[in-house]
Amino acid sequence: MKCDNCGEREAAIHLTQIVNNSVTTLHLCEPCAAEKGVETGASVAKFPLGDFLASLGKTSGGEQADVAPGVACPFCGGTLKDFRETGRLGCALCYTTFEPHLRDLLRRLHGSSKHAGEAYAGAAGAAPAEAPAAGEAGELREQLKRAVEAENFELAAELRDKLKVLE
Amino acid sequence: MIDLTLIPDGGLSWLDASGPMSNIVLSTRVRLARNLAGFPFAVRGREEDRRRVLDRVDQVWQRSPLSRGGKRFLVDDLEPADRLLLHERHLISKELASATAHGGGRSFAAVYLAGPLGLMVNEEDHLRLQVFHSGFALGAAYAELERLDHELGAALPVAFHQEFGYLTACPTNAGTGLRASVLIHLPGLVLTKEIAKVLQGLAQVGLTFRGLYGEGSEVVGNFFQLSNQTTLGKSEEELLDHLGKIVRQVVTYEEQARQVLLRDAPTIIEDKVWRAYALLRYARSLSFEEAMNLLSGVRLGVGLNLIPKLSVYTLNKLLIYTQPAHLAALDVRAPKDQEQRAARAAYVRQVLEDEAARAG
Numbered sequence: 001m002k003c004d005n006c007g008e009r010e011a012a013i014h015l016t017q018i019v020n021n022s023v024t025t026l027h028l029c030e031p032c033a034a035e036k037g038v039e040t041g042a043s044v045a046k047f048p049l050g051d052f053l054a055s056l057g058k059t060s061g062g063e064q065a066d067v068a069p070g071v072a073c074p075f076c077g078g079t080l081k082d083f084r085e086t087g088r089l090g091c092a093l094c095y096t097t098f099e100p101h102l103r104d105l106l107r108r109l110h111g112s113s114k115h116a117g118e119a120y121a122g123a124a125g126a127a128p129a130e131a132p133a134a135g136e137a138g139e140l141r142e143q144l145k146r147a148v149e150a151e152n153f154e155l156a157a158e159l160r161d162k163l164k165v166l167e
Numbered sequence: 168m169i170d171l172t173l174i175p176d177g178g179l180s181w182l183d184a185s186g187p188m189s190n191i192v193l194s195t196r197v198r199l200a201r202n203l204a205g206f207p208f209a210v211r212g213r214e215e216d217r218r219r220v221l222d223r224v225d226q227v228w229q230r231s232p233l234s235r236g237g238k239r240f241l242v243d244d245l246e247p248a249d250r251l252l253l254h255e256r257h258l259i260s261k262e263l264a265s266a267t268a269h270g271g272g273r274s275f276a277a278v279y280l281a282g283p284l285g286l287m288v289n290e291e292d293h294l295r296l297q298v299f300h301s302g303f304a305l306g307a308a309y310a311e312l313e314r315l316d317h318e319l320g321a322a323l324p325v326a327f328h329q330e331f332g333y334l335t336a337c338p339t340n341a342g343t344g345l346r347a348s349v350l351i352h353l354p355g356l357v358l359t360k361e362i363a364k365v366l367q368g369l370a371q372v373g374l375t376f377r378g379l380y381g382e383g384s385e386v387v388g389n390f391f392q393l394s395n396q397t398t399l400g401k402s403e404e405e406l407l408d409h410l411g412k413i414v415r416q417v418v419t420y421e422e423q424a425r426q427v428l429l430r431d432a433p434t435i436i437e438d439k440v441w442r443a444y445a446l447l448r449y450a451r452s453l454s455f456e457e458a459m460n461l462l463s464g465v466r467l468g469v470g471l472n473l474i475p476k477l478s479v480y481t482l483n484k485l486l487i488y489t490q491p492a493h494l495a496a497l498d499v500r501a502p503k504d505q506e507q508r509a510a511r512a513a514y515v516r517q518v519l520e521d522e523a524a525r526a527g
Contacts, residue, residue, distance in 0.1 A: 075207070076207040076208075076211040077211070078210075078211055082210075086210055087337060088208065088209070088210045088291070088336045088337055089208060089210075089334075089336055089337075089338070090207055090208055090210060090211035091206070091207040091208050091211055092202060092204055092208075092326035092328070092334045095328050095331055095334050095341075096328070102331070102338060103330075103331075105338055106331060106338055106341060106342075106399055109338060109339055109397065109399075110341075110342065110397040110398065110399035110400050111397060111400055112399055112400025112401075113330060113331060113399065113400070114330060114399075114400060115328075115329075115330060115331055115332025115333075115342045115343070115399060115400075116342075116400055116401055116402045116405070117332060117342060117343035117345070117401070117402045117403045117406075118343070118402070118403060119327070120320060120325050120327035120333065121317075121320060121321065122320060122321065122324065122325060122327075139205040139206075139324075142205070143205065
């Protein structure tokens with residue numbers, strides 16, 4: 001049976017959905033299923049953390065209040081929901097955006113959230129991870145563009161000022 | 168088909184069995200996960216981001232004295248068979264071997280290889296630095312990797328958080344970004360049925376085990392990869408010391424188990440290892456799993472001095488070259504299953520025959 005979506009590959013996932021009280025069955029190949037966000041056996045195995053994160057979301061309702069639902073990272077646009085689904089964060093700034101939530105998660109995973117290893121020499125005394133490296137006007141401009149796209153105008157103004165100083 | 172002879176030692180210098188305890192510990196691998204500040208991680212990255220990450224890394228790598236004599240492979244340009252070949256040599260991860268770009272376009276995934284050092288770009292994290300050493304050599308391996316890390320860190324803006332340390336796409340790697348693993352052969356503990364206890368103990372001391380091919384792979388041929396489970400809250404030295412201490416203990420248990428086997432069931436053990444050798448030497452068809460299990464038996468025989476005149480290096484080589492992509496590379500017909508089993512048996516026979524002839 002061919003995939004309903006691309007019509008090229010063999011269907012491997014058979015998804016029964018109930019939409020508006022009518023039952024529809026979709027036959028999808030693995031790549032199309034993944035594209036549509038359907039969890040296949042392969043993708044579940046690939047993100048074992050996903051289940052853990054999902055269960056975390058259910059049990060620790062109290063801590064969720066620290067990060068309002070729907071808050072998106074100003075740099076990459078990722079949300080906690082995205083993270084729960086993929087088990088992967090979108091960018092370095094996500095660690096700051098979702099800091100309380102991640103501190104809690106890191107403690108559960110590692111028994112500590114405090115880095116005790118080597119410090120990044122280039123980061124000594126510098127601002128946290130979201131700050132771009134000095135002399136990187138191009139990267140600043142890129143961040144500015146993203147901030148505007150994400151309608152984070154506060155950050156955009158800050159980046160614009162930094163860019164001015166740089167130039 | 169890529170020419171693997173272009174890589175120094177074919178990327179397999181760790182096979183030479185020159186390292187400490189190399190009869191029981193095949194190899195030591197240490198890796199560091201790093202990301203560049205100012206770029207989204209892989210899941211959110213666009214083609215343009217990936218291209219720029221690779222560009223920046225490329226500039227730094229070309230200038231580095233550590234890259235001398237090295238070689239770069241762009242995953243987008245590699246045939247699936249070549250990707251598999253590099254994966255079977257443990258030079259690229261499964262993820263990189265199957266790299267398809269998020270959101271379409273080119274993946275700009277690459278691997279740089281120079282001696283025991285490797286650098287994967289645009290994997291789950293922007294950078295995955297890794298080093299392979301023969302035998303049990305955590306300290307030496309990490310020292311080498313640290314040099315590469317310092318060099319890259321001095322030239323590239325790395326994502327670092329004052330509290331959380333090095334930032335990674337998956338929080339399980341955050342902090343040091345360090346995963347050290349030791350590939351260890353434990354037939355004695357398996358035969359004496361002590362292995363379950365040892366593996367249970369590992370979890371209690373914050374270590375984890377995997378099969379020959381890392382995360383998600385099954386244990387074959389009694390080969391286990393032991394590695395640290397956590398990466399945050401302890402220094403690099405503490406993580407390595409802890410793993411080292413436990414590995415040394417496991418090696419001692421393994422040696423004790425072997426002595427018990429020799430003492431309590433010498434005939435059974437001797438028969439077992441020689442049967443394994445005989446099958447490898449004369450069989451006409453071998454599945455990968457069967458070959459792995461027989462090689463495990465012969466390796467035990469060599470370790471116990473029951474089978475003389477067979478080198479650990481030869482056994483290590485067989486481990487790599489009897490894998491599917493390697494056999495396919497030897498035989499241009501790219502044999503399927505049944506033919507592949509015959510090709511595997513023929514290859515093993517030839518190698519063992521040559522070795523026997525050399526030994527006289």
